[in-house]
Amino acid sequence: xxxxxxxxxxxxxxRIALSEEERAAFQSQLETIVHYxxxxxxxxxxxxxxxxxxxxxxxxxxxxxxxxxxxxxxxLSNAPARTESEFKLPKIxxxx
Amino acid sequence: MEDIGNLTLAAALKGLRAREFSAVELVRELAGxxxxxxxxxxxxxxxxxxxxxxxxxxxxxxxxxxxxxxxLGVPLAVKDIINVMGEPCSCASKQLAxxxxxxxxxxxxxxxxxxxxxxxxxxxDEFAMGSSTENSAxxxxxxxxxxxxxxxxxxxGSAAAVAGGIAVAALxxxxxxxxxxxxxxxxxxxxxxxxxxxxxxxxxxxASSLDQVGPLTKTVEDAALLLRExxxxxxxxxxxxxxxxxxxxxxxxxxLKGLRIGLPQxxxxxxxxxxxxxxxxxxxxxxxxxxxxxxxxSLPHTEYAIAVYYILATAEASANLARFDGVRYGHRTANPxxxxxxxxxxxxxxxxxxxxxxxxxxxxxxxxxxxxxYYGRALKARTLIRNDxxxxxxxxxxxxxxxxxxxxxxxxxxxxxxxxxxxxDVFTVPASxxxxxxxxxxxxxxxxxxxVGLQVLGPAFGEERIFKAAAAMERVFKV
Numbered sequence: 001x002x003x004x005x006x007x008x009x010x011x012x013x014x015r016i017a018l019s020e021e022e023r024a025a026f027q028s029q030l031e032t033i034v035h036y037x038x039x040x041x042x043x044x045x046x047x048x049x050x051x052x053x054x055x056x057x058x059x060x061x062x063x064x065x066x067x068x069x070x071x072x073x074x075x076l077s078n079a080p081a082r083t084e085s086e087f088k089l090p091k092i093x094x095x096x
Numbered sequence: 097m098e099d100i101g102n103l104t105l106a107a108a109l110k111g112l113r114a115r116e117f118s119a120v121e122l123v124r125e126l127a128g129x130x131x132x133x134x135x136x137x138x139x140x141x142x143x144x145x146x147x148x149x150x151x152x153x154x155x156x157x158x159x160x161x162x163x164x165x166x167x168l169g170v171p172l173a174v175k176d177i178i179n180v181m182g183e184p185c186s187c188a189s190k191q192l193a194x195x196x197x198x199x200x201x202x203x204x205x206x207x208x209x210x211x212x213x214x215x216x217x218x219x220x221d222e223f224a225m226g227s228s229t230e231n232s233a234x235x236x237x238x239x240x241x242x243x244x245x246x247x248x249x250x251x252x253g254s255a256a257a258v259a260g261g262i263a264v265a266a267l268x269x270x271x272x273x274x275x276x277x278x279x280x281x282x283x284x285x286x287x288x289x290x291x292x293x294x295x296x297x298x299x300x301x302x303a304s305s306l307d308q309v310g311p312l313t314k315t316v317e318d319a320a321l322l323l324r325e326x327x328x329x330x331x332x333x334x335x336x337x338x339x340x341x342x343x344x345x346x347x348x349x350x351x352l353k354g355l356r357i358g359l360p361q362x363x364x365x366x367x368x369x370x371x372x373x374x375x376x377x378x379x380x381x382x383x384x385x386x387x388x389x390x391x392x393x394s395l396p397h398t399e400y401a402i403a404v405y406y407i408l409a410t411a412e413a414s415a416n417l418a419r420f421d422g423v424r425y426g427h428r429t430a431n432p433x434x435x436x437x438x439x440x441x442x443x444x445x446x447x448x449x450x451x452x453x454x455x456x457x458x459x460x461x462x463x464x465x466x467x468x469x470y471y472g473r474a475l476k477a478r479t480l481i482r483n484d485x486x487x488x489x490x491x492x493x494x495x496x497x498x499x500x501x502x503x504x505x506x507x508x509x510x511x512x513x514x515x516x517x518x519x520x521d522v523f524t525v526p527a528s529x530x531x532x533x534x535x536x537x538x539x540x541x542x543x544x545x546x547x548v549g550l551q552v553l554g555p556a557f558g559e560e561r562i563f564k565a566a567a568a569m570e571r572v573f574k575v
Contacts, residue, residue: 005460014414014459015421015436016452017444030457032515037403037461037470040477050475051482053305053335054291054531055556060334074198080428087424092435 005030100125101261105170105318108264112159112169119152119159119169123213126171129262130216138237139247139257141176142184143216151213158211166325168211173257173266176217177224178309179298180204183214187300188232189222191426191446201298202330203267203309210325218253218266222448223417224274224302226250227520230511231450238507240282241546245504248278254312255282259547265313265322269299271306272405273499273524276536279312280499280549283538285566286312287319288524290556291531292337294323295330303412304335306405306528316537316567320344323559337557347560348567353387355565358492362398363523368501375540375548376498379573383496386572391492395484398526400477405525406518407461407474413451414458420446453514482530485555494565495553497523499536503546527553535562539573 007027011018018026072085081088097117098107111117127145134140148171155169174180177187179197181204186192200208207214221231229237229252237252239245240260247256251268255278258266268275270288279286287310294309301307311322327341359380364373384390422428422442429441447455461470488495500520510517527534532555539550552569554561 007456010456010460010463011452012440013463014455015418015439015443016447016455017437017440018452022449022452026453026456029453029514030460033406033457033518034460036515037407037474040400040403040407040473041469043397043400043473043477043480045473045476045480048476048479050472051478051529052475054482054529055335055337062331070198075424078195078198078425080422080426089423090432090438092432092438 005034097121097125100129102314103264104314105265105321106315108170109167113164119155119213120149122169123148123152123171123215126215126262126264133260133262136238136243137240137256137260137262138235139218139253139260139262140173140216141186141188141219141234141253148213148215155211155213165211166321167207169213170211171213171215171264172207173216173218173254173263174204174214175220175251175254175266175268177220177269177300178204178267180214184217185300186234187223188220188234189446189448189451190233191420193427195425199298202295202332203326204298206325216257216263218251218257220253221250222451223300223413224250224269224271225413225450225454227273227277227517228510229253229278230507231448233448236507239504242504242544244506245546246281246507248281248500248504250274250278251286251312252278255279255284255286258282258312258314259284265311265318267309268312269307269309270528271303272409272528273521275310275312276524276534276549276551277500277521279536280547281504283547283549284312284314285316285319285538286310286536287323287562288527288534289323289327289559290533292335293533293557293559294326295328295333295336297330297332301416303409304416305412306409316535316563316570317345317348319535320348320563339557342560344559344563347564350564350568351387352383352565352568352572355388355494355568356391356492357383357388357565358391358393358488358495360393360395360398360488360495360497362395363497368498369503371542372498372501372503372548375542376550379539379550379569380496382572383569386568393488393491395488395526397477397480397484401481401526401529402518402522404474404477404481405521405529406457407470408478408529410454410458411462411471412458414455414462417451417455422446450514478529481526485527485530485532489555494561497551497553499523499549499551503542503548523551532556533559533562535566537566537570539569
């Protein structure tokens with residue numbers, strides 16, 4: 001691999017606005033890190049099964065029964081802005 | 097009461113049960129120590145003495161009424177990533193400044209049911225991303241053995257509080273070494289349980305295929321007492337295994353005779369600090385002298401572990417932290433003009449540098465054109481690392497390794513070089529990737545007085561083995 005990372009594009013995908021200084025710093029740091037992790041290209045992996053997490057277990061299903069959920073007012077207490085009973089968001093109207 | 101700085105969880109329980117002191121007296125003593133010493137240490141983000149005394153008073157009343165519980169009246173510090181209802185939970189991030197937990201994490205609920213007193217929120221690397229606690233957006237935590245050095249991380253506040261004598265015991269989380277490495281740097285005991293042993297429900301997610309909650313304590317016995325309460329199936333975390341939790345304290349009185357201790361050669365190559373290696377080698381000799389059988393073996397894919405870890409952990413983090421969008425909770429930017437700005441500006445302002453770096457790296461390895469080369473290949477490489485351990489445990493009971501290649505380093509030494517910081521996790525991430533369990537315990541000090549920790553690794557759901565080995569080693573090292 002070892003291609004140049006388009007940091008501005010990836011940051012856009014990640015929905016993080018970067019200053020020009022941050023972008024420049026990340027550019028060299030991330031290239032160094034990606035160059036390092038490229039070492040896994042040295043492994044022969046064709047017949048290897050992936051490991052998704054550290055434990056082999058069957059899928060877990062719970063019974064589909066109603067249970068208590070969080071109190072609405074408590075949930076709204078952590079919101080950046082709220083009305084009496086809803087999250088309040090800035091009015092954003094964008095062109096289609 | 098014994099000096100609060102040295103008071104173990106076991107001794108606290110014993111004193112409370114014998115009515116030598118009350119829980120209120122205990123937490124007042126603790127609060128006094130925090131007031132005197134935490135300005136210099138910086139271990140706590142939040143310590144509400146009045147609320148702690150109230151909990152302690154309730155536990156004293158329960159005891160007076162004839163009730164006893166496994167941890168009744170014992171104060172525990174909690175890493176600021178674990179939700180305790182009604183307390184702040186900021187993950188040491190500006191993103192969650194002012195956030196109040198709406199419910200108990202399963203581990204918090206279990207500790208509450210066991211009678212524990214929640215005594216303070218400890219500092220950490222923001223969202224548990226880091227190895228030195230320098231990524232906290234709130235403040236620095238200093239190593240109790242040398243104030244110019246880091247406590248390790250990400251559970252650096254918990255380790256510094258325990259080792260610095262201002263917590264009886266603490267909870268941390270470990271994704272790639274975040275309990276074991278700070279325990280080693282600060283000179284206390286830390287356990288990373290097997291993946292699936294302890295519920296993560298209510299613990300802010302960093303890398304969900306790796307995260308585990310575990311204890312940081314002054315002794316192996318304390319860790320066993322605490323893990324016994326933390327472990328077990330939880331219907332809210334589908335990765336927890338439905339199997340019995342052994343009484344880990346039942347394994348603490350055995351000796352090392354006949355225990356087969358594996359030494360993976362890849363953990364003993366040049367490049368580690370000579371003083372660390374000298375302490376580890378002396379520890380191995382003492383184990384052998386105490387009757388342990390030393391088995392040299394190989395974990396051949398060790399050299400790929402850091403690469404695999406930083407692909408998988410950042411990929412998972414990029415997905416987990418997508419929830420911070422400035423809409424329902426967390427930081428929101430002022431006056432965004434577009435929906436994109438609402439997200440991108442809120443995240444830019446709320447997250448610190450390391451968190452941004454990891455989200456961007458994780459987004460990159462998952463992005464179109466790179467997914468197979470990085471994320472896909474890393475998942476397969478993880479299988480090789482996991483198989484290495486499975487094979488190793490065919491010829492030994494536990495593995496013994498250093499926790500970290502160096503003792504605690506100087507504050508600021510690695511902050512400008514993220515890769516160098518990541519490489520310090522070389523001895524802890526392989527076990528995380530494999531989902532096995534591990535314990536860090538102090539085994540000696542460098543000439544300048546910095547603690548050196550060793551790591552004992554056991555197979556998945558083999559916590560009994562690491563407790564048995566570590567408790568015996570703790571006695572051997574003290575003689």
